[in-house]
Amino acid sequence: MTRNKHHVVVGAGAAGLAAASAMRDNGFAGRITVVDADPHTPYERPPLSKEYLSDRRLREIVAETEYRRLDIELRLGVGVCRLRPSDRRIDTSDGEELVADRVLLTTGVAARRLDVPGAALGNILTLRDAADAAALSARLRAGGPLVVVGGGFVGLEVAAAAVDRGIDVTVVELGELPLLAAVGPEIARRICRLHTERGVRILTRRTVDAFAGSRAVESVRLSTGERLDAATVVVGCGVVPNDGLARQAGVACADGITVDDLGRSSDPWIWAAGDIAAHVNPHLGHRGRIEHWDVARRHGAAVGASMAGNATVNREIPYFWSHQYQHTLQMYGRGRPGDRVIVRDSTTEPGFVAFWVRDGRVAAAAALDEPRDVRSAKILAENRIEVPDETLRFAGTDLRRLVRQLRSPDTRRDVDVTG
Ligand SMILES: Cc1cc2nc3c(=O)[nH]c(=O)nc-3n(C[C@H](O)[C@H](O)[C@H](O)COP(=O)(O)OP(=O)(O)OC[C@H]3O[C@@H](n4cnc5c(N)ncnc54)[C@H](O)[C@@H]3O)c2cc1C
Numbered sequence: 503m504t505r506n507k508h509h510v511v512v513g514a515g516a517a518g519l520a521a522a523s524a525m526r527d528n529g530f531a532g533r534i535t536v537v538d539a540d541p542h543t544p545y546e547r548p549p550l551s552k553e554y555l556s557d558r559r560l561r562e563i564v565a566e567t568e569y570r571r572l573d574i575e576l577r578l579g580v581g582v583c584r585l586r587p588s589d590r591r592i593d594t595s596d597g598e599e600l601v602a603d604r605v606l607l608t609t610g611v612a613a614r615r616l617d618v619p620g621a622a623l624g625n626i627l628t629l630r631d632a633a634d635a636a637a638l639s640a641r642l643r644a645g646g647p648l649v650v651v652g653g654g655f656v657g658l659e660v661a662a663a664a665v666d667r668g669i670d671v672t673v674v675e676l677g678e679l680p681l682l683a684a685v686g687p688e689i690a691r692r693i694c695r696l697h698t699e700r701g702v703r704i705l706t707r708r709t710v711d712a713f714a715g716s717r718a719v720e721s722v723r724l725s726t727g728e729r730l731d732a733a734t735v736v737v738g739c740g741v742v743p744n745d746g747l748a749r750q751a752g753v754a755c756a757d758g759i760t761v762d763d764l765g766r767s768s769d770p771w772i773w774a775a776g777d778i779a780a781h782v783n784p785h786l787g788h789r790g791r792i793e794h795w796d797v798a799r800r801h802g803a804a805v806g807a808s809m810a811g812n813a814t815v816n817r818e819i820p821y822f823w824s825h826q827y828q829h830t831l832q833m834y835g836r837g838r839p840g841d842r843v844i845v846r847d848s849t850t851e852p853g854f855v856a857f858w859v860r861d862g863r864v865a866a867a868a869a870l871d872e873p874r875d876v877r878s879a880k881i882l883a884e885n886r887i888e889v890p891d892e893t894l895r896f897a898g899t900d901l902r903r904l905v906r907q908l909r910s911p912d913t914r915r916d917v918d919v920t921g
Pocket of ligand 1: 547821
């Protein structure tokens with residue numbers, strides 16, 4: 503039935519490749535073309551702010567043999583310039599025209615740039631792709647000082663990589679604390695401590711007024727009037743969705759491309775997945791884009807299955823991780839204002855497990871350097887399990903036993919999981 507059909511995926515990232523592979527797994531026998539403006543063999547983005555900065559090795563998302571096995575035609579270094587829904591055609595930057603029965607947009611996001619005097623000077627970098635990472639890695643080898651503008655995960659990971667090379671680092675953050683929106687004040691403070699203990703200066707409630715230098719940046723002027731010397735600046739001030747193709751094609755977009763549970767946009771020809779897709783994750787309960795690797799993969803796989811005719815909704819609780827120094831932060835779900843945050847310190851510093859409790863039930867969980875406990879905490883969060891605060895807070899609670907007992911109807915009433 504599908505043999506004569508053609509699906510085109512725009513974007514060979516986590517979502518696009520998971521979708522293409524899921525189309526095959528779900529019986530799509532037609533032609534699949536994946537187009538990406540980036541010339542590199544598709545690579546994982548998370549290592550770009552971590553391992554890549556020291557070993558300069560791109561990690562392929564899938565082995566090259568997979569494209570052959572799945573009969574996926576990869577067109578790299580080719581941008582899509584225009585979608586024409588009325589005649590189902592796609593214009594590419596190499597002057598070709600693809601005719602598709604369905605199009606999937608997994609175009610992701612672009613780094614936001616600062617619009618201040620001096621922003622075009624050399625050595626003011628953003629970090630989104632392999633070329634950015636190569637440029638940053640070269641600058642880190644040249645030495646500091648480094649100013650990171652924006653205390654998000656990518657900015658802090660870059661700060662950690664630079665400190666590991668003995669570079670003097672300052673992080674400039676507009677809000678009260680880095681990571682505040684992502685993890686709330688309790689956890690943000692703990693993560694900041696990892697940096698300040700290693701000598702990173704974190705300057706909060708400030709923004710950049712201007713960059714100065716002759717050709718390349720030499721200093722950064724802050725809104726407080728302070729001036730920071732800088733050999734390199736990394737701007738990590740958020741992202742903007744790559745939704746230009748969709749908007750130009752008349753597709754409904756808000757912050758990203760608005761899609762339904764299956765990934766369909768307002769135009770039945772165009773679907774979207776991953777960072778670009780404003781969708782409703784059942785665990786978050788509201789529409790929005792989620793910028794996590796694991797979510798992009800799972801959402802892409804579900805949308806790919808749906809495009810192949812097997813309607814699939816991604817119901818997984820959102821998950822992300824971040825590596826800073828030798829530490830790993832992992833989080834399932836998202837906290838909301840009004841949640842109570844209960845932190846259980848690990849026996850080895852600075853580890854912890856944190857629970858966001860909403861209406862008496864665990865709604866999200868995070869952990870630093872506790873990979874086994876965070877998996878149990880995930881189960882508590884995804885099933886919205888009610889657990890007394892003291893049990894969550896007590897370091898002796900065996901979370902795996904707790905999960906087993908709470909899941910078993912026989913023992914639900916009488917739980918003793920203290921170690
Ligand atoms: C430096 C960095 C570190 C990160 N670290 C983590 C982490 O530790 N943990 C975590 O959970 N998440 C992390 N993320 C986020 C994660 O990588 C993203 O959520 C994920 O890559 C999104 O996948 P995607 O397929 O939706 O989009 P992307 O991976 O952004 O892929 C989009 C692709 O579309 C292509 N494209 C765009 N427009 C066009 C066009 N017009 N024509 C052709 N091609 C086009 C782009 O070239 C790109 O390859 C990190 C992101 C970055 C940048």
